[in-house]
Structure formats: structure tokens, C-alpha cells
Amino acid sequence: MPAARSPADAPLFIVLNTGSGSQDAGHTREVIERLLGEAGRRHRVLPVQDGRRLPAVAWQAVQEARMQQGIVVAAGGDGTINAVAQAVLGSGLPFGVLPQGTFNYFSREYGIPADTESAVQLLLNGRLRSVQVGRVNDRIFLVNASLGLYPVLLENREDWKRQFGRSRVVALWAGVVTLLRGHRRMTLEMEHAGRLRTLHTSTLFVGNNRLQLEQTGLDGADALDQGRLAALALRPTGRLAMLWLLARGAFGRLGAADEVQSFSFSSLRLSVLRRGRRRSRIKVATDGEVSWMRAPIEFRALPDALSLIVPDDETA
Structure with a gap:
């Protein structure tokens, strides 16, 4: 208020x-x-x-x-x-x-x-x-933060913008091309709410913006009013299925897809496993800017x- x-x-x-x-x-x-x-x-x-x-x-x-x-x-x-x-x-x-x-x-x-x-x-x-x-670690985000496929998509989008200009159409086509190229899958070891869980996903997206969540049809917008952050992870799937998810997001229906797992939290700590070993550095995007961060990665909501x-x- x-x-x-x-x-x-x-x-x-x-x-x-x-x-x-x-x-x-x-x-x-x-x-x-x-x-x-x-x-x-x-x-x-x-x-x-x-x-x-x-x-x-x-x-x-x-x-x-x-x-x-x-x-x-x-x-x-x-x-x-x-x-x-x-x-x-x-x-x-x-x-x-x-x-x-x-x-x-x-x-x-x-x-x-x-x-x-x-x-x-x-x-x-x-x-x-x-x-x-x-x-996330020592950086803040106002809209979203992510790791996995989404930071790669953002980097490719910036390359396209430098060539074809800044517009939403260019951003959309950059996303399509990124998904067609394929992507790596991650194994996340996450700790939140006193529980430890393992999650297999292509990307983890953490939202702090009601408008973006509602426009793509994602759950969790109400959690922002409770001093929490909204998270979603995409279950591993093929390229055509990823394009279908992109289309669902464009029409505001992404949250209803079976491939989407969503939850909310006030704090979250995670590590990325590759071949059974924890990675020491992870590429993370914050509000469209991509950087490398040291693991483990810690997310936290900062109300007011x-x-x-x-x-x-x-x-x-």
C-alpha cells in the first residue's frame, strides 16, 4: 500500500x-x-x-x-x-x-x-x-532469476537483438531457435522448508513479478504478497515439447502443463550436480543479465x- x-x-x-x-x-x-x-x-x-x-x-x-x-x-x-x-x-x-x-x-x-x-x-x-x-547470492532481482536453459536463451536473445534490433518479435524468435538447438538437463539438490530434495530439470525459474507470472499463466503470484518467491521447474522433455511449452506460455497457459512443476519459498539453497559431482560455478540470470556465481546458490525473498x-x- x-x-x-x-x-x-x-x-x-x-x-x-x-x-x-x-x-x-x-x-x-x-x-x-x-x-x-x-x-x-x-x-x-x-x-x-x-x-x-x-x-x-x-x-x-x-x-x-x-x-x-x-x-x-x-x-x-x-x-x-x-x-x-x-x-x-x-x-x-x-x-x-x-x-x-x-x-x-x-x-x-x-x-x-x-x-x-x-x-x-x-x-x-x-x-x-x-x-x-x-x-540470489550477492545479487538482487526485481523480476526473475534463473539457471539452466533460460540464461542460455537470454544470451542468444541478446545476440539476435544486436543483429535485428530490440523488439518482442525478435525475442520470441530467439527463444524458438534456442529450443530447436537442444539443451542440457540438470540435477538439482535443493534445500528449503527444512527438506532436502533432488530435482531433474532443464531450467529453474524464480519469479518476483506478478505481471509476468500471470501473463504466462504460471502459479505463484499470490505467494509474492506473502513475502515469498515463486519457482517453476520444467521436467526434462524433447525439443518439440519445449516448443509447445513456449506456445502455451505465449497464450498464458504454461502453468497448466504437465511438464511444469511449481512451488514457492522464502529461502532456498541449491547445488547443481553433474556426473555425481557438485559444480563449483553456475551460470545465473538476474533480470536479463547473465553472470557466473559460486555454488551453492542461495535464493531469498526480501520484503519491503x-x-x-x-x-x-x-x-x-
């Missing part, structure tokens, strides 16, 4: 990823600065051309905002928003979002408009709401971790 109005005179420190989405970054910055200037709101735009510098620039924005009791804003896609939120977490600072990505699941979940002008107006007039984030600027009308 909304808790308080966003500070009306706090300066805004905006981390702008100039490589996110299909919009012209120069025009986006011009719109931001014009609207904030007209409103008489103090602000500073920190542009980032190289995505590898996002964490450093986000940390700089947090330090400056701390000194001036300001607000940190992420302008970009879900990956950019994740990087800035990682720096904001634990600082006690308000967090704002100007969506610039392809899917914008995080911003859409909380009614933040995709139109830059409307999103800037929200920064000026919105309210603060505490929202949950997920954490961020103070997000959202629309004054909670039905937005």
Missing part, C-alpha cells in the same frame, strides 16, 4: 542508460531535463554508454543523493533498473524509475507509465510504496526492501 508522498523538493539523481530500448537517448534526456527544469526541480542526469559502468555510476548517484537527501532514479530497461536498485538497496533512499526497455515488467507491475513525459510527472507527483525484491515512487492512484 502507498505509505507517503515522495519528497517534493528532493533533488533527483538520474542514471540514464543510453543503450536501453529503441528510443533515442539524446531525445529522452532532453525531455527529462526540460520537464524537470519547467517544474523547478533540482536534478542531475548521469549518462552511461557502457553497460559495464552501470554499477559504478549507480553507486556514485547513491552517494550524491545521500549527501543531499535526494532520490535515485533508474532510466533504462529491467537490467538497468536492477543495477541501480542494487546500489540503492539498504541506503534508505527513495527509488524512481523511467522505463526505457523492451518489456518493462518491473515498471508495469507498479503502474509506472512507459511514456517518458508521464513517467517524469510521476516522479514529481507520486507516492512511496515499499516493494519486495529477490536475492525498496521505497519505490508509484502512481498516487493505486489502481493505475
Whole structure:
């Protein structure tokens, strides 16, 4: 529930990823600065051309905002928003979002408009709401985290986007091609709720976004309101069956498939076994960004971790 109005005179420190989405970054910055200037709101735009510098620039924005009791804003896609939120977490600072990505699941979940002008107006007039984030090892995720097939799909999708542009159609076809190439199966040794279980799967997907779960027809959206994360695993199956699952997800019916196992948790610890031995490093995707993590992998829900600027009308 909304808790308080966003500070009306706090300066805004905006981390702008100039490589996110299909919009012209120069025009986006011009719109931001014009609207904030007209409103008489103090602000500073920190542009980032190289995505590898996002964490450093986000940390700089947090330090400056701390000194001036300001607000940190992420302008970009879900990956950019994740990087800035990682720096904001634990600082006690308000967090704002100007969506610039392809899917914008995080911003859409909380009614933040995709139109830059409307999103800037929200920064000026919105309210603060505490929202949950997920954490896997030392990284957070706002939308989802995964291991197995899904990180491979994301890497292939980025290759396709570099060649054919950023769009949902390109993302879909990248998924189809990935599934046709085949995939490895994993054996997971998982510990949660005081129980140890072994799971054979091609991918483990952990969701923290109601909108994404509902659009694909997955169970577990209600668990997010209880301070938990929603997980699903795909039982090992063939390529044609995987394509059928992709189609079911596109039509919002993935949760009803027999090949899908779902459960929820507040914390989960796992290892990946290969040929009877535990792997020391595992490839994990967080909000579309893929990285290697040391095993064992630990997931945890962090309720009320961020103070997000959202629309004054909670039905937005």
C-alpha cells in the first residue's frame, strides 16, 4: 500500500542508460531535463554508454543523493533498473524509475507509465510504496532469476537483438531457435522448508513479478504478497515439447502443463550436480543479465526492501 508522498523538493539523481530500448537517448534526456527544469526541480542526469559502468555510476548517484537527501532514479530497461536498485538497496533512499526497455515488467507491475513525459510527472507527483525484491547470492532481482536453459536463451536473445534490433518479435524468435538447438538437463539438490530434495530439470525459474507470472499463466503470484518467491521447474522433455511449452506460455497457459512443476519459498539453497559431482560455478540470470556465481546458490525473498515512487492512484 502507498505509505507517503515522495519528497517534493528532493533533488533527483538520474542514471540514464543510453543503450536501453529503441528510443533515442539524446531525445529522452532532453525531455527529462526540460520537464524537470519547467517544474523547478533540482536534478542531475548521469549518462552511461557502457553497460559495464552501470554499477559504478549507480553507486556514485547513491552517494550524491545521500549527501543531499535526494532520490535515485533508474532510466533504462529491467537490467538497468536492477543495477541501480542494487546500489540503492539498504541506503534508505527513495527509488524512481523511467522505463526505457523492451518489456518493462518491473515498471508495469507498479503502474509506472512507459511514456517518458508521464513517467517524469510521476516522479514529481507520486507516492512511496515499499516493494519486495529477490536475492540470489550477492545479487538482487526485481523480476526473475534463473539457471539452466533460460540464461542460455537470454544470451542468444541478446545476440539476435544486436543483429535485428530490440523488439518482442525478435525475442520470441530467439527463444524458438534456442529450443530447436537442444539443451542440457540438470540435477538439482535443493534445500528449503527444512527438506532436502533432488530435482531433474532443464531450467529453474524464480519469479518476483506478478505481471509476468500471470501473463504466462504460471502459479505463484499470490505467494509474492506473502513475502515469498515463486519457482517453476520444467521436467526434462524433447525439443518439440519445449516448443509447445513456449506456445502455451505465449497464450498464458504454461502453468497448466504437465511438464511444469511449481512451488514457492522464502529461502532456498541449491547445488547443481553433474556426473555425481557438485559444480563449483553456475551460470545465473538476474533480470536479463547473465553472470557466473559460486555454488551453492542461495535464493531469498526480501520484503519491503525498496521505497519505490508509484502512481498516487493505486489502481493505475
